[in-house]
Amino acid sequence: MRETIVKYSEAVYDLAMDIGRKLCQSMGLDMDLFKGWPCQFRINKYNFTPGSVGSSGVQIHTDSGFLTILQDDDCVGGLEVMDEKSGEFVSVDPLPGSILVNFGDVAKVWSNGRFCNVRHRVQCKEAAVRISIAFFVLGPKEAAIEAPPELVEKEESRLFVPFTFEDYRKLRLSTGLRAGEALALLRRST
Numbered sequence: 001m002r003e004t005i006v007k008y009s010e011a012v013y014d015l016a017m018d019i020g021r022k023l024c025q026s027m028g029l030d031m032d033l034f035k036g037w038p039c040q041f042r043i044n045k046y047n048f049t050p051g052s053v054g055s056s057g058v059q060i061h062t063d064s065g066f067l068t069i070l071q072d073d074d075c076v077g078g079l080e081v082m083d084e085k086s087g088e089f090v091s092v093d094p095l096p097g098s099i100l101v102n103f104g105d106v107a108k109v110w111s112n113g114r115f116c117n118v119r120h121r122v123q124c125k126e127a128a129v130r131i132s133i134a135f136f137v138l139g140p141k142e143a144a145i146e147a148p149p150e151l152v153e154k155e156e157s158r159l160f161v162p163f164t165f166e167d168y169r170k171l172r173l174s175t176g177l178r179a180g181e182a183l184a185l186l187r188r189s190t
């Protein structure tokens with residue numbers, strides 16, 4: 001079991017680094033974006049019972065980091081993402097053999113608003129054990145998070161003040177704003 005988890009986490013780490021490089025390439029930037037950034041690996045287990053059907057397994061939130069690679073349960077659904085335009089939740093039904101990649105708050109800041117920090121939640125839809133495996137690329141270790149100059153037309157069009165991931169994590173914790181609203185506090189006034 002341990003060996004399998006180590007193998008999986010190494011493979012998913014390599015995949016994340018590759019996605020980071022490709023994202024940059026696609027935007028005309030030559031950089032190894034995620035190199036040296038802290039990452040987090042988490043296995044979520046939901047013990048859904050008949051009494052919890054219809055309730056929330058994980059409240060609506062955005063992931064605070066840059067990128068999440070999610071291996072969802074092959075059989076038990078529950079993940080829902082919010083359509084930003086309509087505000088409606090859309091079910092992400094199990095699709096065996098697939099993985100799900102989404103952006104978090106750091107990606108929105110780094111891309112100067114181009115990448116969407118998708119809001120999502122987990123609803124209990126059936127009484128069953130549900131397992132998901134999440135790999136998070138968080139943010140730079142100490143450096144401030146800010147869009148590279150190539151992605152900002154002029155200095156005034158920068159949407160956010162630069163801040164460190166540690167400061168942002170504390171801000172989310174102290175305000176309890178988990179669905180990306182904390183970013184509004186870091187928006188530059190124009």
Ligand SMILES: O=C(O)CCC(=O)C(=O)O
Nearest residue numbers: 044063072079122132134
């Ligand atoms: O269990 C899931 O499908 C999603 C979990 C999640 O959103 C998270 O761990 O941030």
Ligand SMILES: [Fe+2]
Nearest residue numbers: 061062063120
């Ligand atoms: Fe999440």
